[in-house]
Amino acid sequence: MRTGGGAGAAINRAAGQQLLGALFDIPEVKPGIPCPTGEARITPGFKLPASCVIHTVGPIHFIDKNPAASLRNAYRNSLMVAKANKIEYIAFPAICCGAYGQVAKWNHLGQGLFCWLLDICWPLDELSHFITLI
Template sequence: MDIALVEGDITAERVDVVVNAANSSLLGGGGVDGAIHRRGGPAILAECRALRASRYGRGLPTGQAVATTAGELPARWVVHTVGPVWSDTEDRTALLRGCYTNSLAVADELGAASIAFPLISAGVYGWPVEDAVRQALSVLRSATPTTITEARLVLFGADTHAIAERVYAEG
């Protein structure tokens, strides 16, 4: 799988799957979640509501992933995953890594060839950017062979992109 670091807006990525750093309600919110719902239009929200009514009445658990249409996004699907909130007293790394692993598994089930991830949990959930990049790259680099040939880590802002470039170069 080729891994690319991209500075930009994840809602503009032309890929098979865009990953949404969702909140557990699946009903939209701020940050990446709000942007995906706004740009993708009402079809995404309609499928999320159906998921809440059928399989996820209590919300999507942290670290899990589920797919919906991409609506008006330039992608085929959105894979929603709920990242953990950073804690300096509890190691939640496995949950963060699970977001990437489970999103890849869902994308693979869909037959996707390309996927774009945001930097999960590094925004309002407070995960330190450098470690968030390290966790994302670790999962992507060690992923078992799938239908996915291209993974993009879409980073918001030049500072975050520069940190990601440095971590990527460190291997």
């Protein structure tokens, strides 16, 4: 969450150094781990046009014992953080789809799981303007 590549690194660069500082202010649940795989945390957006950023950690497919469940939890917990913070709009980059050599199927699996979660977790009238996939 604090370091990395892909979309996360691009978001961190665009938001500026304040975001990195905010990430280091998030309490660690274990040494060096402020956000375990599948969980989500929120920070201000700083220099981004968004008021906040919800951070999540997707699975590393060759390490995680149940990567599909961890990916599902990353989406679900991000949405739960959004709802708890009364966020009206959210955009998701594809979670766990390439920066660390993840298998391409994760993109399709992640998007399918994401759609399934939306059907389960929220009524469609509440989502009419809530979700944008990027």
